[in-house]
Amino acid sequence: DIQMTQSPSSLSASVGDRVTITCRASQSISSYLNWYQQKPGKAPKILIYATSSLQGGVPSRFSGSGSGTDFTLTISSLQPEDFATYYCQQSYSTPYTFGQGTNLEIK
Amino acid sequence: QVQLVQSGAEVKKPGASVKVSCKTSGYTFTNYYMHWVRQAPGQGLEWVGIINPSGGSTSYAQKFQGRVTMTRDKSTSTVYMELSSLRSEDTAVYYCARGGGGTSADFHYWGQGTLVTVSS
Numbered sequence: 001d002i003q004m005t006q007s008p009s010s011l012s013a014s015v016g017d018r019v020t021i022t023c024r025a026s027q028s029i030s031s032y033l034n035w036y037q038q039k040p041g042k043a044p045k046i047l048i049y050a051t052s053s054l055q056g057g058v059p060s061r062f063s064g065s066g067s068g069t070d071f072t073l074t075i076s077s078l079q080p081e082d083f084a085t086y087y088c089q090q091s092y093s094t095p096y097t098f099g100q101g102t103n104l105e106i107k
Numbered sequence: 108q109v110q111l112v113q114s115g116a117e118v119k120k121p122g123a124s125v126k127v128s129c130k131t132s133g134y135t136f137t138n139y140y141m142h143w144v145r146q147a148p149g150q151g152l153e154w155v156g157i158i159n160p161s162g163g164s165t166s167y168a169q170k171f172q173g174r175v176t177m178t179r180d181k182s183t184s185t186v187y188m189e190l191s192s193l194r195s196e197d198t199a200v201y202y203c204a205r206g207g208g209g210t211s212a213d214f215h216y217w218g219q220g221t222l223v224t225v226s227s
Contacts, residue, residue, distance in 0.1 A: 001169075049207060087152055089213075091206075094157070094212075095154050
């Protein structure tokens with residue numbers, strides 16, 4: 001199985017900050033990397049797919065980059081509604097594994 | 108618009124089975140694979156398996172092999188996930204999730220989730 005490791009596991013930041021979350025795969029997954037946002041009691045919501053494609057309706061302050069084994073999600077200027085948990089996920093091969101999550105909290 | 112509507116919460120005893128449904132609408136049912144993902148309380152996301160609604164073929168995570176069965180009903184555009192020999196560690200919210208493309212595993216659409224509680 002491909003292991004996905006996110007860092008940090010938790011992060012405190014302020015409105016307006018630039019934030020970067022990283023995700024590392026245990027083997028190359030090409031560009032088959034997706035990012036999700038999850039708020040308490042809700043289903044995850046896809047933000048970025050195929051490493052850098054922004055899902056429709058997602059604000060442009062979210063961006064993704066990387067390839068192979070190392071990937072990043074960047075939020076250019078945090079907004080109050082961005083405080084949530086973020087997951088990366090590889091869609092390269094089954095089982096389709098997720099990172100452990102990054103809990104983004106208000107400082 | 109694409110909608111995935113899941114069945115309601117379940118409470119089961121250890122050793123029992125549970126069957127969760129996911130009724131779809133807003134797209135051609137047989138054109139998109141459906142996945143199941145679960146999330147234990149306070150934990151991360153775990154992929155359970157996938158079904159091709161067209162032919163009914165399935166693939167399951169090794170962890171669930173022998174205990175999980177995914178089926179579909181083309182007449183009602185509904186997919187089902189049955190998990191047997193339940194144990195307390197199976198307590199989780201179970202989601203159905205559909206990819207953006209036919210066979211893709213980037214989950215653009217999610218059901219609302221079904222909480223399955225396993226308790227004696």
